[in-house]
Amino acid sequence: xxxxxxxxxxxxxxxxxxxxxxxxxxxxxxxxxxxxxxxxxxxxxxxxxxxxxxxxxxxxxxxxxxxxxxxxxxxxxxxxxxxxxxxxxxxxxxxxxxxxxxxxxxxxxxxxxxxxxxxxxxxxxxxxxxxxxxxxxxxxxxxxxxxxxxxxxxxxxxxxxxxxxxxx
Numbered sequence: 094x095x096x097x098x099x100x101x102x103x104x105x106x107x108x109x110x111x112x113x114x115x116x117x118x119x120x121x122x123x124x125x126x127x128x129x130x131x132x133x134x135x136x137x138x139x140x141x142x143x144x145x146x147x148x149x150x151x152x153x154x155x156x157x158x159x160x161x162x163x164x165x166x167x168x169x170x171x172x173x174x175x176x177x178x179x180x181x182x183x184x185x186x187x188x189x190x191x192x193x194x195x196x197x198x199x200x201x202x203x204x205x206x207x208x209x210x211x212x213x214x215x216x217x218x219x220x221x222x223x224x225x226x227x228x229x230x231x232x233x234x235x236x237x238x239x240x241x242x243x244x245x246x247x248x249x250x251x252x253x254x255x256x257x258x259x260x261x
Contacts, residue, residue, distance in 0.1 A: 094156040096129060097230060099195040100168065101152050101210070101219045103137075105186050109149040110134065110257065112175055112189040117153060117259045119171045120191075126157040126167070131259040132222035137250040140216060141184030147252065151259060152194070152222035161196050165206050168193065194219060198233045209233055214242070218250050 100120070104112040113134065121128040132152045139145050157164055168191040175189045194210045201208040209232065213219045220242070223230070228240035235242065 094127065094158045095197050096154070096156040097195065097197045097227070098155045098157055098164070098193070099152055099223050099226070099230075100155060101150065101190075101192045101194050101213075101216075101222070103148045103150045103190045103218070104188060105139065105146045105148040106188045113149055113151060114259055115175050116171050116189050116191055119174065120153070120155060120168070123167065125159045126155050126164075129154045129156055130226050132225045134255040134257055134259065135218055135222065136252045136255060137218040138252060139184070140218070140248075140250055145186045148218070149255070150218040150222065152219065152226055153259075154226050161193065161199060161201055161206070161208055162203070164193060164196070192219075194223060195230070195233065198231070200233050215248060216250070217244065217247050220244055220247065221251060 102113050102116055117128060120126050134149050134151045137148045137150050172189050172191055177188045192210055193208055194213050196208045199208055224239045230239045
């Protein structure tokens with residue numbers, strides 16, 4: 094199984110922590126995925142569409158034997174099974190959002206997804222949790238370690254780090 098796969102999770106509807114925990118549990122119980130580590134949970138202001146409730150965000154590192162396209166189909170099924178209704182509304186409110194940020198050192202460009210996630214370097218709520226999990230991970234496009242990436246100019250959305258953590 095490949096083990097340097099990083100997913101970003103976010104929720105801003107109803108019981109946000111329940112949705113994130115549910116997604117982590119579903120991913121970990123899959124026969125094709127195992128959660129290796131989970132970051133802290135961060136409360137964040139909305140990105141893109143700002144007239145909506147705040148988010149809870151985190152990242153998880155997983156091992157999986159699924160190819161990138163199959164992993165995307167799987168995480169979209171997890172979102173659907175947890176009740177995500179608004180798949181088409183970009184940056185809108187959501188019960189759960191699961192994005193593939195990195196898949197080992199793969200660089201993939203396609204109609205349904207791009208890896209590394211093209212917006213990740215603009216989002217502190219993605220980069221900070223992944224940096225927490227794997228500071229030594231080498232960004233496939235930049236060819237530098239996560240802890241060497243300059244995040245000083247990144248737009249700030251993290252309000253606070255919560256005391257609670259997802260139990261794996």
